[in-house]
Amino acid sequence: MHSPDFEQLLKVLRKESPERPVLFEVCFNDRIAESFGGGDAIKAFFALGYDYATIYAHDLVLPSSHGETLKSTSQNEFLFKNRSDFELFPWNEPKPAAYREKLQGLAGQLPKGGKFIGCQPQSVLGSLVAGLGYENLCIMCYDDPDFVREIADAAGRRLVMHADTLCSFETVGAMILNDDWGFSAQTRLAPEQMRSFIIPWYVKMVEAVHSHGKPAILHSCGNMWTLIDDVCDICKFDGKHSYEDKILPVEKAYELYGRRIAILGGIDIDFLCRKTPEEIRARADxxxxxxxxxxxxxxxxxNSIPDYVPDENYLAMLEAANARR
Structure with missing residues (x-):
């Protein structure tokens, strides 16, 4: 039975060599949670060999497209038709008591040596897209940048408070700051717009996480690599997660950036779906x-383990690490 040791992940995030292989995942599908944790994702994380479990403890209300089904979510549906819609949105402030209650309720599931890693309920760019729609956001960046900034600031300020509150708890060992900054060929907004509206808030979030002596991990999908200097040198993230072979294979990312930031995960989802367990095990090894x-x-x-990844392929990847322990 695997005994979690969060210090091993901390070594990875300090760009050191751990004493044995370390696993990293943001989330996996309900089938995996059922098979290995009786439906409880926290139990499944530890049963599978991770040194932590991710949690989404919060009481925030932020602009989101989650009201639609995942198959029909559109980047061009939006909540704010005008400033009045923005002002009437039910923004709230994180309440430490609500976080404390949630974490106390989870504390009994935390084994000795393990920690929780907190996640964001939404992101700055995600809030902008949900609030304005993607195409409209691109136009508004030029036509009404002040309104774009107001929305980014409203979301960013609350997400800084969220990170600061969550990381104040001893059971939380690190924070994943998740925001998808890229499409397959380029960033979702121009780099200078990302640096104007988005990056400054991630500087503040990382500072909030670091103020508690804890590492900050960026989960960002797509081709965001024109911003890697911002990620490493301006934001000062400790780790980067999310890679695609067609954009930048994880092996190449490690070669290019592994001395500047910890590289987490990286075996392409398409590879996990299409290859045999033997091929997956070989790449992981x-x-x-x-x-x-x-x-x-x-x-x-x-990225993550959605339900279309065959269980045997996912487990073949894990076995590469677990067999060396």
């Missing part, structure tokens, strides 16, 4: 061999 000496790497997927 090769990644562990590649990164063993210099460290700063934790094994996992390039």
């Amino acid at each position: 090769a990644l562990l061999d590649l990164t063993a000496e210099k460290g700063g790497y934790a094994l996992g997927s390039g």
Whole structure:
């Protein structure tokens, strides 16, 4: 039975070599949670060999498209038709008592040596897209940048408070700041717009996390690599998660950036879906061999484990790490 040791992930995030392979994942599907945790994702994380479990403890209300089904979510549906809609939105402030109640309710599921990793309920760019719609946002960046900034600031300020509140609890060992900054070929907004509206809030979030002596991890999908200097040198993130082979394979990312930031996960979701368990195990083994000496790497997927990833393929990836323990 695996005994969690969160210090091993902390070594990875310090770009050191852990004492044994470390696993990293943001989330996995309900089928995995049922098979390995009786439907409880926290139990499943630890049963599968992770040193932590991710949690979404919060009481925030932020602009979101989650009211639609996942299959029909559109980037061009939006909540704010005008400033009045924005002002009438039910913005709220994080309440520490609500966080404390949620974390106390989860504390009994935390095994010795394990920690929780907090996640964001929404993101700054995600709030802008949900609030204005993607195409409208692109236009508004030029036609009414002040309104764009007001929305970004309303979301960003609350997300800083969320990170600060969550990381104040001893059971929370790190924070994942999740915001998808790229499409497959470019950033979702122009780099200068990202630096104007988005990046400053992630600087503040990372500062809030670091103020509690805890590491901050960026989960950002797509081709956001024109912003990697901002990620490493301006925001000062400790780790980066989410990779696609067609954009930048994780092996190449480790070669290019592994001395500047910890590389987490990275085995492409399409690869996990289409290849055999033997091929997946071989790539995972090769990644562990590649990164063993210099460290700063934790094994996992390039994004998450959705329900269309075959269980045997996911488990083949995990076995590469668990067999070396």
